[in-house]
Amino acid sequence: MESRVFQMIEKEKDRQERNIELIASENFVSENVLRAMGSCLTNKYSEGYPAVREDGCGRKGRYYGGCQFIDEIEEYCCTKWREVFNTDYHVNVQPHCGSQANMAAYLSVLEPGDTILAMSLNNGGHLTHGSPVNFSGRLFDMKFYDVDKNGYIDYDDIGNKIREFKPALVLAGASAYSREIEFDRIRDMIDNSDLNKKPYFMVDMAHIAGLVAAGYHQTPFGKADIITTTTHKTLRGPRGGMIFCTKELAGKVDGAIFPGTQGGPLEHVIAAKAVAAEEACTPEFKEYIGDVVKNCKAMCDEFIRLGYEVVTGGTDNHLFLLDFSNTHPKISGKAVQDELDKHYITLNKNCVPNEKRSPVQTSGVRIGTAAETTKRKTAEDFVMIARKIDSIISNMA
Numbered sequence: 327m328e329s330r331v332f333q334m335i336e337k338e339k340d341r342q343e344r345n346i347e348l349i350a351s352e353n354f355v356s357e358n359v360l361r362a363m364g365s366c367l368t369n370k371y372s373e374g375y376p377a378v379r380e381d382g383c384g385r386k387g388r389y390y391g392g393c394q395f396i397d398e399i400e401e402y403c404c405t406k407w408r409e410v411f412n413t414d415y416h417v418n419v420q421p422h423c424g425s426q427a428n429m430a431a432y433l434s435v436l437e438p439g440d441t442i443l444a445m446s447l448n449n450g451g452h453l454t455h456g457s458p459v460n461f462s463g464r465l466f467d468m469k470f471y472d473v474d475k476n477g478y479i480d481y482d483d484i485g486n487k488i489r490e491f492k493p494a495l496v497l498a499g500a501s502a503y504s505r506e507i508e509f510d511r512i513r514d515m516i517d518n519s520d521l522n523k524k525p526y527f528m529v530d531m532a533h534i535a536g537l538v539a540a541g542y543h544q545t546p547f548g549k550a551d552i553i554t555t556t557t558h559k560t561l562r563g564p565r566g567g568m569i570f571c572t573k574e575l576a577g578k579v580d581g582a583i584f585p586g587t588q589g590g591p592l593e594h595v596i597a598a599k600a601v602a603a604e605e606a607c608t609p610e611f612k613e614y615i616g617d618v619v620k621n622c623k624a625m626c627d628e629f630i631r632l633g634y635e636v637v638t639g640g641t642d643n644h645l646f647l648l649d650f651s652n653t654h655p656k657i658s659g660k661a662v663q664d665e666l667d668k669h670y671i672t673l674n675k676n677c678v679p680n681e682k683r684s685p686v687q688t689s690g691v692r693i694g695t696a697a698e699t700t701k702r703k704t705a706e707d708f709v710m711i712a713r714k715i716d717s718i719i720s721n722m723a
């Protein structure tokens with residue numbers, strides 16, 4: 327009997343094909359990534375780690391028999407991701423998602439109650455970077471740095487707050503920030519701080535990981551102690567997470583994932599991550615990311631030409647934020663999201679700096695170009711999409 331679920335999946339597949347997908351954290355994976363994810367590897371339990379780790383780090387051994395091929399796949403996955411980022415950092419590819427990666431990263435080097443300094447949530451940070459309703463905000467003493475009046479990260483604020491709060495960990499990374507993050511500057515601030523115990527430097531590069539891999543964003547490797555990422559955004563892999571760390575922290579990070587916060591790894595997803603890593607090593611991926619960035623700039627410039635206010639006045643990466651507070655004060659981000667949905671354009675409402683509305687309404691929207699660039703949209707196409715969105719918003723006013 328054919329399950330009813332497949333009819334439902336078909337409807338979602340049609341939606342993904344028909345709609346213009348502008349959610350900055352989404353993408354479309356290759357057939358090979360899908361194939362690996364839908365494979366027999368989902369049947370296997372493999373708590374633990376390969377008995378022989380190819381970088382010589384971390385905990386050894388599995389708690390189940392029959393893991394010889396699983397080991398081969400997981401080690402291959404690790405090797406390929408190190409190749410993608412041209413790094414000798416240790417990598418753990420088992421995190422089920424970005425939140426789990428962040429949770430394990432914190433718990434690998436911190437105790438509950440320790441102080442973390444992160445980017446403020448309303449100004450572009452992430453739920454797992456200290457929201458009071460998230461484990462991060464409940465377990466840790468969160469302090470936040472802000473953006474300046476132009477919407478750029480306020481690096482002086484980071485320096486001041488390192489001195490004031492003496493955090494155990496400084497976190498860089500965002501889910502709604504359109505400018506390059508200066509990891510080297512934050513590393514210098516930590517190194518030059520006069521704290522007896524220097525904070526760990528952690529980077530959550532989930533949004534920009536594809537740009538880092540392709541050389542379109544400053545790399546956190548060599549600067550951060552721990553780097554987390556998801557694999558499904560600009561990296562265009564399966565839904566999942568990863569943690570990179572210096573070799574000294576390998577045992578702590580591996581232990582924080584298993585047995586610390588997770589049980590059996592999702593080996594079918596790890597296989598799909600390996601396929602995505604193979605793809606990310608190709609010249610075509612580099613070209614793709616170049617197009618994502620070019621298309622984002624073209625679309626953003628068109629919105630500015632049409633009279634919209636863009637947070638920071640532009641973009642260096644795969645996303646930008648429209649702020650309606652001054653140009654369309656009566657329209658919320660939610661209203662725009664809902665109206666565009668009716669026209670088969672998908673994006674998400676987003677808080678803007680100095681937000682006056684609640685996070686469920688917001689005064690802005692976030693727009694990203696990674697997914698539609700995978701569908702081979704060009705800069706000219708993105709300019710046309712900007713004009714279409716403008717005409718829909720103009721009819722709302």
Ligand code: DSN
Nearest residue numbers: 350351424452501502
């Ligand atoms: N929810 C993701 C995003 O849209 O940015 C981050 O986890």
